[in-house]
Every structure is written in C-alpha cells, then in structure tokens.
Amino acid sequence: MNHPRQRGGKSNRGRPGGSPNTQWVPCNKKVDTSSTSRDNSSCTDGSPENVGRKVSEDSTGNEQLSNSERHQHIGELTANSVPEVHQDRFSMVDPSARKGQGSCSNSWVSVKGSAGNERPSSAQRHQSPKIPSSLLSGGSSLPIDVSPLSVRVSEADNLCNTGNHQNVPAKPENKLPGVKLDICKVKSAGTVILKPSVYAKNREIRKASLQKSSEILRPGMVLLKNHINHADQVQSLSFLAIQMKIIKVCRDLGLGAGGFYKPCFENGGKMNLQMMCLGMNWDPERKVYDYRRSVDDAIPPGIPDEFKQIVKRAVTESHALIKEKHKKCNPEDVIPSMQPDMCIINFYSKTGTLGLHQDKDETKESLDKGLPVVSISIGDSAEFLYGEHGDVEGANKVILESGDVLIFGGKSRHIFHGVKSILPDTAPKALVAEANLRPGRLNLTFRKY
Numbered sequence: 106m107n108h109p110r111q112r113g114g115k116s117n118r119g120r121p122g123g124s125p126n127t128q129w130v131p132c133n134k135k136v137d138t139s140s141t142s143r144d145n146s147s148c149t150d151g152s153p154e155n156v157g158r159k160v161s162e163d164s165t166g167n168e169q170l171s172n173s174e175r176h177q178h179i180g181e182l183t184a185n186s187v188p189e190v191h192q193d194r195f196s197m198v199d200p201s202a203r204k205g206q207g208s209c210s211n212s213w214v215s216v217k218g219s220a221g222n223e224r225p226s227s228a229q230r231h232q233s234p235k236i237p238s239s240l241l242s243g244g245s246s247l248p249i250d251v252s253p254l255s256v257r258v259s260e261a262d263n264l265c266n267t268g269n270h271q272n273v274p275a276k277p278e279n280k281l282p283g284v285k286l287d288i289c290k291v292k293s294a295g296t297v298i299l300k301p302s303v304y305a306k307n308r309e310i311r312k313a314s315l316q317k318s319s320e321i322l323r324p325g326m327v328l329l330k331n332h333i334n335h336a337d338q339v340q341s342l343s344f345l346a347i348q349m350k351i352i353k354v355c356r357d358l359g360l361g362a363g364g365f366y367k368p369c370f371e372n373g374g375k376m377n378l379q380m381m382c383l384g385m386n387w388d389p390e391r392k393v394y395d396y397r398r399s400v401d402d403a404i405p406p407g408i409p410d411e412f413k414q415i416v417k418r419a420v421t422e423s424h425a426l427i428k429e430k431h432k433k434c435n436p437e438d439v440i441p442s443m444q445p446d447m448c449i450i451n452f453y454s455k456t457g458t459l460g461l462h463q464d465k466d467e468t469k470e471s472l473d474k475g476l477p478v479v480s481i482s483i484g485d486s487a488e489f490l491y492g493e494h495g496d497v498e499g500a501n502k503v504i505l506e507s508g509d510v511l512i513f514g515g516k517s518r519h520i521f522h523g524v525k526s527i528l529p530d531t532a533p534k535a536l537v538a539e540a541n542l543r544p545g546r547l548n549l550t551f552r553k554y
C-alpha cells in the first residue's frame with residue numbers, strides 16, 4: 106500500500122514524508138512510476154470538489170478536514186509538484202516472530218483492548234513485538250456467524266441496531282481519543298425496516314446489476330461485478346445479506362479496540378477517510394506494518410474466517426474468468442492464489458477520496474510473487490482510477506459499485522490506483538434501509554503481508 110497520498114510501510118500509501126518508495130501524488134500530478142507509493146490521503150489534492158470547500162461535519166456525523174487542515178494539504182501538494190522523497194523510517198516486522206504461535210485470526214472477542222495492554226518498548230514495537238497470549242488461542246470467533254449459509258433474511262432487522270448484541274460478549278472499546286466512527290446510523294426502537302417497496306427496489310437493483318458483466322481490466326486485474334451479491338443468489342439467500350453481514354462485522358470491529366480512526370500523515374494532516382486494519386496494522390504515520398498500532402497500542406482484530414472465504418471465492422472466480430477468456434493460460438500465472446493475513450478497511454464519507462498510489466508496503470516475497478490485493482466495495486459507488494503511472498489525467502476510470510470485487514495481482518500488482526470520488530446516494534436503497542449504513546463507502550482490501 107503506497108498511496109501517493111499516503112499510507113505506508115515502506116511504502117506507498119503515500120505520504121508526504123515517506124520512504125524512498127513513498128511519494129504523495131496529488132490527484133493531478135505526474136509522478137515517476139518507479140518510486141511512488143500509496144498515498145492516501147484523499148484527494149486533498151486540489152480537486153475542484155475539495156478546494157476551498159468548507160466541511161466540518163458531514164452527514165455521517167464524522168469530522169472532515171477543517172478548512173485549515175485541508176488547505177494545509179492542498180498547499181503542500183501544490184507546492185511540491187515533485188513529491189518529496191524522505192529517508193525511509195520503515196521498519197519491518199519479522200512475521201516469523203508469529204509463526205508457530207497459532208493463528209491470529211481471532212476477532213475482538215479474544216483481543217484485549219488497548220487500555221490494559223503493556224506498552225511495548227520502542228524496540229519491541231519496531232521489530233518483533235510479542236504476540237499477546239490473547240491472540241494465540243487460535244480460531245476465529247466472530248461476534249456473529251457470518252457464514253453465507255447461515256444468513257437469514259429475518260436477521261436483517263437486527264443488523265447494526267445498537268443495543269442488539271445480547272449474545273455478544275462485551276468487547277474492548279476503541280480507546281482512541283476523538284471521533285468514534287459508527288458506520289451505521291442508530292435506529293430508533295420500533296423502526297420498520299423491510300417494506301415491500303424496498304424489496305421491489307431491491308429486485309430492480311439486482312436486475313440492473315446482473316446486466317453488467319465481470320471483466321479483465323488489464324493483465325492481472327479483474328473486476329468481478331456484483332460478486333458479493335452473486336454469492337447470495339447462489340445460496341438462494343437474501344439479495345444483500347452478505348453485504349449486510351460484512352457491514353455488521355465491520356461496524357462492530359470499527360467501534361472496538363483497534364477500530365476506525367482518522368489517520369494522520371507525518372506532517373499532521375489528516376487522511377480523507379477513516380481506517381482500521383485487521384490481522385496486522387499498517388501505520389500511515391510511520392509507514393510500517395506492525396502487530397499493534399502506534400496511535401493507541403491497540404492490537405488489530407483478526408480477519409474473520411468468513412472474510413477469508415469471500416476472498417478465496419473471489420480469486421477462484423477470477424481464475425474462471427481468465428480461463429474462459431484465455432483458454433491456454435494458467436490462471437495461477439496471471440493472478441496467484443493468496444491467503445490474506447491483513448486487511449485495510451476504509452470508510453469514505455461522501456467527500457472521501459484516496460490519491461493515486463501503489464500498494465507496495467508488503468514483503469518483497471509477496472510483491473515479487475504478484476500476490477493479489479482483493480478489494481471489496483460496499484455502499485456508495487466510487488470513481489476508481491487506475492493506471493501505469495501516477496498521473497490522474499492518464500489514468501483509467503471504472504465505477505466500483507456495492508458488491509463489486511476488484512482484484513489486482515501479477516502484472517498489475519504495482520498498478521497505481523485511487524478513489525477520485527464517492528458518488529452520493531448510489532448505494533442500493535435496500536442496503537441503506539436494512540443495514541442503516543451511513544452515506545459513504547466501505548472498502549476492504551485484503552493482502553498477504
């Protein structure tokens with residue numbers, strides 16, 4: 106992950122002060138492909154929709170960049186048409202520290218909150234942090250069963266309703282000061298959620314979505330249209346049930362320890378989205394991967410097994426598509442299979458953006474093998490840019506809709522990509538109505554560190 110806007114490891118999710126691999130790429134700047142990384146930040150890039158706009162709180166109730174913050178970013182970006190290259194402060198965690206110690210795919214249920222955790226020394230944090238025993242018990246334990254087969258329509262009523270977690274053990278709280286992001290609105294008691302008219306709209310949306318077909322965007326890059334929904338249909342389940350489950354899980358995890366926060370760049374500017382990590386933490390300020398996040402020492406929740414299954418299914422589906430189009434090729438050579446050990450979850454409000462960047466903070470082995478990034482979109486649609494180079498003008502655009510899965514690996518593993526804008530009010534009406542998702546877009550990108 107290396108955004109020219111920031112995020113990083115050695116990386117790339119880019120920030121204005123990054124490793125030699127990391128650069129900030131304003132949405133409209135050209136960048137030397139050889140060295141850019143993930144930037145993230147959002148198009149505080151001087152795009153017309155951002156410049157000078159006064160945004161204090163959007164409809165999600167979450168704070169947005171203040172004018173001064175935003176202008177600070179814009180100022181930096183426009184002032185530095187050649188992105189700065191900084192000394193790499195990246196220090197990689199040796200994953201072997203974790204090997205043989207059991208799975209870390211626990212959910213927050215078995216993960217201690219930041220409050221009670223011993224603060225590791227700087228050396229521990231920067232090298233091989235000890236894995237807390239709470240993480241070593243193995244096994245994924247979701248607060249709810251998100252298995253597609255166990256989804257029932259009637260459950261939709263309860264999704265994202267605050268105070269409806271009788272079967273869920275108390276979870277450690279997100280201790281980060283500042284705004285806590287609840288990606289769902291709290292419903293008032295007695296709200297009627299599922300109306301026939303919603304089902305009718307739902308059917309229309311499904312019909313429309315099914316007309317769009319999956320495609321190979323470029324070698325190693327596949328867009329699976331409506332993939333998440335498709336899985337539902339195969340199981341003859343509610344149209345949006347899996348997406349609602351994903352929202353529910355992300356919502357719960359987002360409110361707990363290691364949950365959503367608004368990351369900062371090294372210079373203190375804020376990214377134009379809310380983020381949290383699963384499995385491992387990616388730290389945009391220090392551009393490192395670690396097992397704790399430095400902002401509050403929280404341990405990232407594990408990746409739920411059900412999420413891993415969705416990733417597996419998506420890669421299999423991409424292989425089928427590749428095989429169908431290119432009969433003679435071995436799909437594994439185009440997009441290798443990948444078992445994710447980390448996931449970055451972003452929530453973009455209506456004004457959220459993410460600058461062009463490369464995801465390249467993962468290990469050399471992972472990158473060299475071209476292990477894919479698998480990206481799931483839920484909620485409002487996004488204008489997604491991608492291209493060989495870090496310039497917005499030369500980038501291709503594709504609309505990512507709710508339920509789409511984008512996969513880029515192999516020859517496209519280092520593709521520049523970013524989110525130009527969120528298209529307001531484009532989320533399936535039924536999803537908004539049933540899951541109570543706030544306006545905006547949820548994106549999960551799975552990777553192998």
Ligand SMILES: O=C(O)CCC(=O)C(=O)O
Pocket residue numbers: 106107118143449451459464480487489505522523524548550
């Ligand atoms: O939101 C998206 O579609 C892309 C997210 C992304 O590129 C990232 O988190 O590295």
Ligand SMILES: [Fe+2]
Pocket residue numbers: 106107143462463464522550
């Ligand atoms: Fe990315």
